[in-house]
Amino acid sequence: xxxxxxxxxxxxxxxxxxxxxxxxxxxxxxxxxxxxxxxxxxxxxxxxxxxxxxxxxxxxxxxxxxxxxxxxxxxxxxxxxxxxxxxxxxxxxxxxxxxxxxxxxxxxxxxxxxxxxxxxxxxxxxxxxxxxxxxxxxxxxxxxxxxxxxxxxxxxxxxxxxxxxxxxxxxxxxxxxxxxxxxxxxxxxxxxxxxxxxxxxxxx
Amino acid sequence: xxxxxxxxxxxxxxxxxxxxxxxxxxxxxxxxxxxxxxxxxxxxxxxxxxxxxxxxxxxxxxxxxxxxxxxxxxxxxxxxxxxxxxxxxxxxxxxxxxxxxxxxxxxxxxxxxxxxxxxxxxxxxxxxxxxxxxxxxxxxxxxxxxxxxxxxxxxxxxxxxxxxxxxxxxxxxxxxxxxxxxxxxxxxxxxxxxxxxxxxxxxx
DNA sequence: GGCTAGTTTTACCAAATGGTCAGGATCACG
DNA sequence: CGTGATCCTGACCATTTGGTAAAACTAGCC
Numbered sequence: 001x002x003x004x005x006x007x008x009x010x011x012x013x014x015x016x017x018x019x020x021x022x023x024x025x026x027x028x029x030x031x032x033x034x035x036x037x038x039x040x041x042x043x044x045x046x047x048x049x050x051x052x053x054x055x056x057x058x059x060x061x062x063x064x065x066x067x068x069x070x071x072x073x074x075x076x077x078x079x080x081x082x083x084x085x086x087x088x089x090x091x092x093x094x095x096x097x098x099x100x101x102x103x104x105x106x107x108x109x110x111x112x113x114x115x116x117x118x119x120x121x122x123x124x125x126x127x128x129x130x131x132x133x134x135x136x137x138x139x140x141x142x143x144x145x146x147x148x149x150x151x152x153x154x155x156x157x158x159x160x161x162x163x164x165x166x167x168x169x170x171x172x173x174x175x176x177x178x179x180x181x182x183x184x185x186x187x188x189x190x191x192x193x194x195x196x197x198x199x200x201x202x203x204x
Numbered sequence: 205x206x207x208x209x210x211x212x213x214x215x216x217x218x219x220x221x222x223x224x225x226x227x228x229x230x231x232x233x234x235x236x237x238x239x240x241x242x243x244x245x246x247x248x249x250x251x252x253x254x255x256x257x258x259x260x261x262x263x264x265x266x267x268x269x270x271x272x273x274x275x276x277x278x279x280x281x282x283x284x285x286x287x288x289x290x291x292x293x294x295x296x297x298x299x300x301x302x303x304x305x306x307x308x309x310x311x312x313x314x315x316x317x318x319x320x321x322x323x324x325x326x327x328x329x330x331x332x333x334x335x336x337x338x339x340x341x342x343x344x345x346x347x348x349x350x351x352x353x354x355x356x357x358x359x360x361x362x363x364x365x366x367x368x369x370x371x372x373x374x375x376x377x378x379x380x381x382x383x384x385x386x387x388x389x390x391x392x393x394x395x396x397x398x399x400x401x402x403x404x405x406x407x408x
Numbered sequence: 409g410g411c412t413a414g415t416t417t418t419a420c421c422a423a424a425t426g427g428t429c430a431g432g433a434t435c436a437c438g
Numbered sequence: 439c440g441t442g443a444t445c446c447t448g449a450c451c452a453t454t455t456g457g458t459a460a461a462a463c464t465a466g467c468c
Contacts (some may be wrong), residue, residue, distance in 0.1 A: 008414070008415095008465090008466095009265065009465095010414080010415070010465085011414085011415095012250065014415090021206075028236070028320055028321060029234065029236050029320060029325065030233065030236070030316070030320070032233045032234025032238075033234050033235065033237040034278070034318075035454080035455065035456085036455075036456060037454085037455080037456095037459085042250045045416090046416070046417065046418095047456085047457085048416075048417070048418085048457085048459095049415080049416055049417080050459080051456085052414095052415070052416075052458065052460085055251075055457095056456080056457080057340025057455095057456065060233075081270055082219070092260050097277050100412095107384075108319050111315070112234070112316075112319060112376050113375070114374070114375050115312050115315055115316060115319075115374050115375070116232055116233060116237075116376055117232060117233070117377055117382075118377045118378070122293065122377070122381070125377065125381035125382070125394070126379055126381045127234040129378075129381065129382065130381055130382050131326055133382050137377045144328075147313075148352050150298070150404075152397060152400055152401070153393055153396070153397050154332075155382065155383060156394060157397070158377065158396035159371060159372075159394075160368055160371075160397070162371070162375075162444090163368050163370075163371035164364055164368065166367075167363060167364075167367035168363075169318070169364075169372075170315070170319050171318050171367075172314075173318055173321055173322045173326070173329065174318050174322070174329055174333075175363065176336055177329035178328070178329070178333065178334050178337050179359060182303065189357055189359075189360055190360060190363075192357070192362070193356060193360035193361070196356055196405075197356070197364065197401075197405055200354075200404050200405050200407075201400075201401055201404050203398070203404075212435090212444075212445095214435085215444090215445090218445090222454070238427065239424080239426085240425075240426060240427085241424080241425075241426095244456095249428085249446090250446070250447065250448090251414090251427085252427085252428080252429090252446075252447065252448085253445080253446055253447075255426085255427065255428085256445070256446070259424065259427095259429080260426080261427090263426095273458080
């Protein structure tokens with residue numbers, strides 16, 4: 001897929017610095033609201049030097065998003081049809097919440113893109129994502145039909161996991177304004193709450 | 205609070221046209237990503253004419269947000285400490301979901317503002333919002349202590365309601381990519397799912 | 409050391425952006 | 439109809455924005 005083009009030491013250093021800086025800026029202002037100057041400053045490079053490594057602003061954004069998709073879908077892919085149903089689902093919730101905790105900027109980048117109409121990943125949503133979700137929804141439906149978990153719309157079950165876990169990354173400012181600034185503590189509270197919630201919801 | 209300044213017919217017509225256009229544009233691109241030209245075009249006015257009614261871009265944004273806060277908080281305010289606990293909470297979920305359905309642009313405007321660090325409503329979050337949430341959290345806690353609903357962290361309970369209902373407005377593109385374009389149908393599905401979820405969660 | 413590929417900077421550009429201002433058009437009301 | 443207040447426009451401005459060209463510098467290898 002992404003075959004490793006020959007990269008010099010400097011190239012590797014600078015492209016990662018740029019992508020990290022761009023993640024910071026794009027996730028905070030959205031695509032249109034971000035400027036190359038901001039990104040260049042954050043990456044400690046001059047603007048023309050930025051454009052030596054990436055041909056355009058959009059190219060940086062696309063590079064970020066496509067590099068992100070796997071991180072985003074892997075936790076769902078890992079849901080094992082042959083595992084114990086409740087454990088699998090609760091495990092998925094945990095993985096998703098862990099990702100929100102460890103990669104809040106990535107979560108916000110994704111949220112920004114979706115809220116703004118997903119102009120750059122629309123095909124992925126209707127293609128790869130839909131395929132994966134439909135597949136896993138069938139797995140969930142199978143478990144429900146077999147009486148291993150309580151019946152519920154499997155698609156909405158997946159949505160609810162996304163909504164509940166991503167909320168703590170995307171709306172972090174709001175959560176902190178209400179619960180206090182200790183993000184770690186807030187996430188611990190969230191995990192305990194979500195454990196209870198999904199155990200009750202899924203109990204057959 | 206907001207005493208009705210004398211408004212001519214034309215003033216009323218144009219300010220509402222501007223605010224509606226601005227809602228459209230800001231909710232789609234965020235504050236920084238929106239331009240006065242876009243807003244002016246959407247409101248069918250010239251840019252200088254826009255600025256005849258509002259002194260600056262930021263003033264429009266602030267007007268929108270502050271006009272929105274009540275719509276946003278009212279459903280929670282309406283949660284009645286003297287009502288039947290489960291009915292009150294499920295009712296709150298319904299009201300919130302209704303608002304997501306009826307005002308998705310407002311929801312996205314709010315989401316954009318929060319994701320981008322809430323620079324313009326930070327004080328409201330830590331002030332009015334926190335006060336209200338803390339108050340209602342105490343009500344919930346009272347119900348739990350009295351055994352009328354199952355125990356759970358009341359703050360996270362409120363967050364979960366926000367996350368689950370706003371998700372369907374904010375991530376509408378994603379939902380439609382997976383479930384299909386019939387938004388009404390999707391919201392109906394969501395409501396049924398959320399009814400089940402919260403009934404199970406709250407059952408004492 | 410010298411050569412080449414890779415890297416960075418300086419100077420620049422056209423378009424877009426938020427905003428101003430003076431004057432002209434239009435409205436409401438006596 | 440006249441007149442004062444309200445409304446609207448075209449021309450303009452400084453700054454910012456994404457992006458370019460070419461020259462200057464540096465790394466790494468023989």
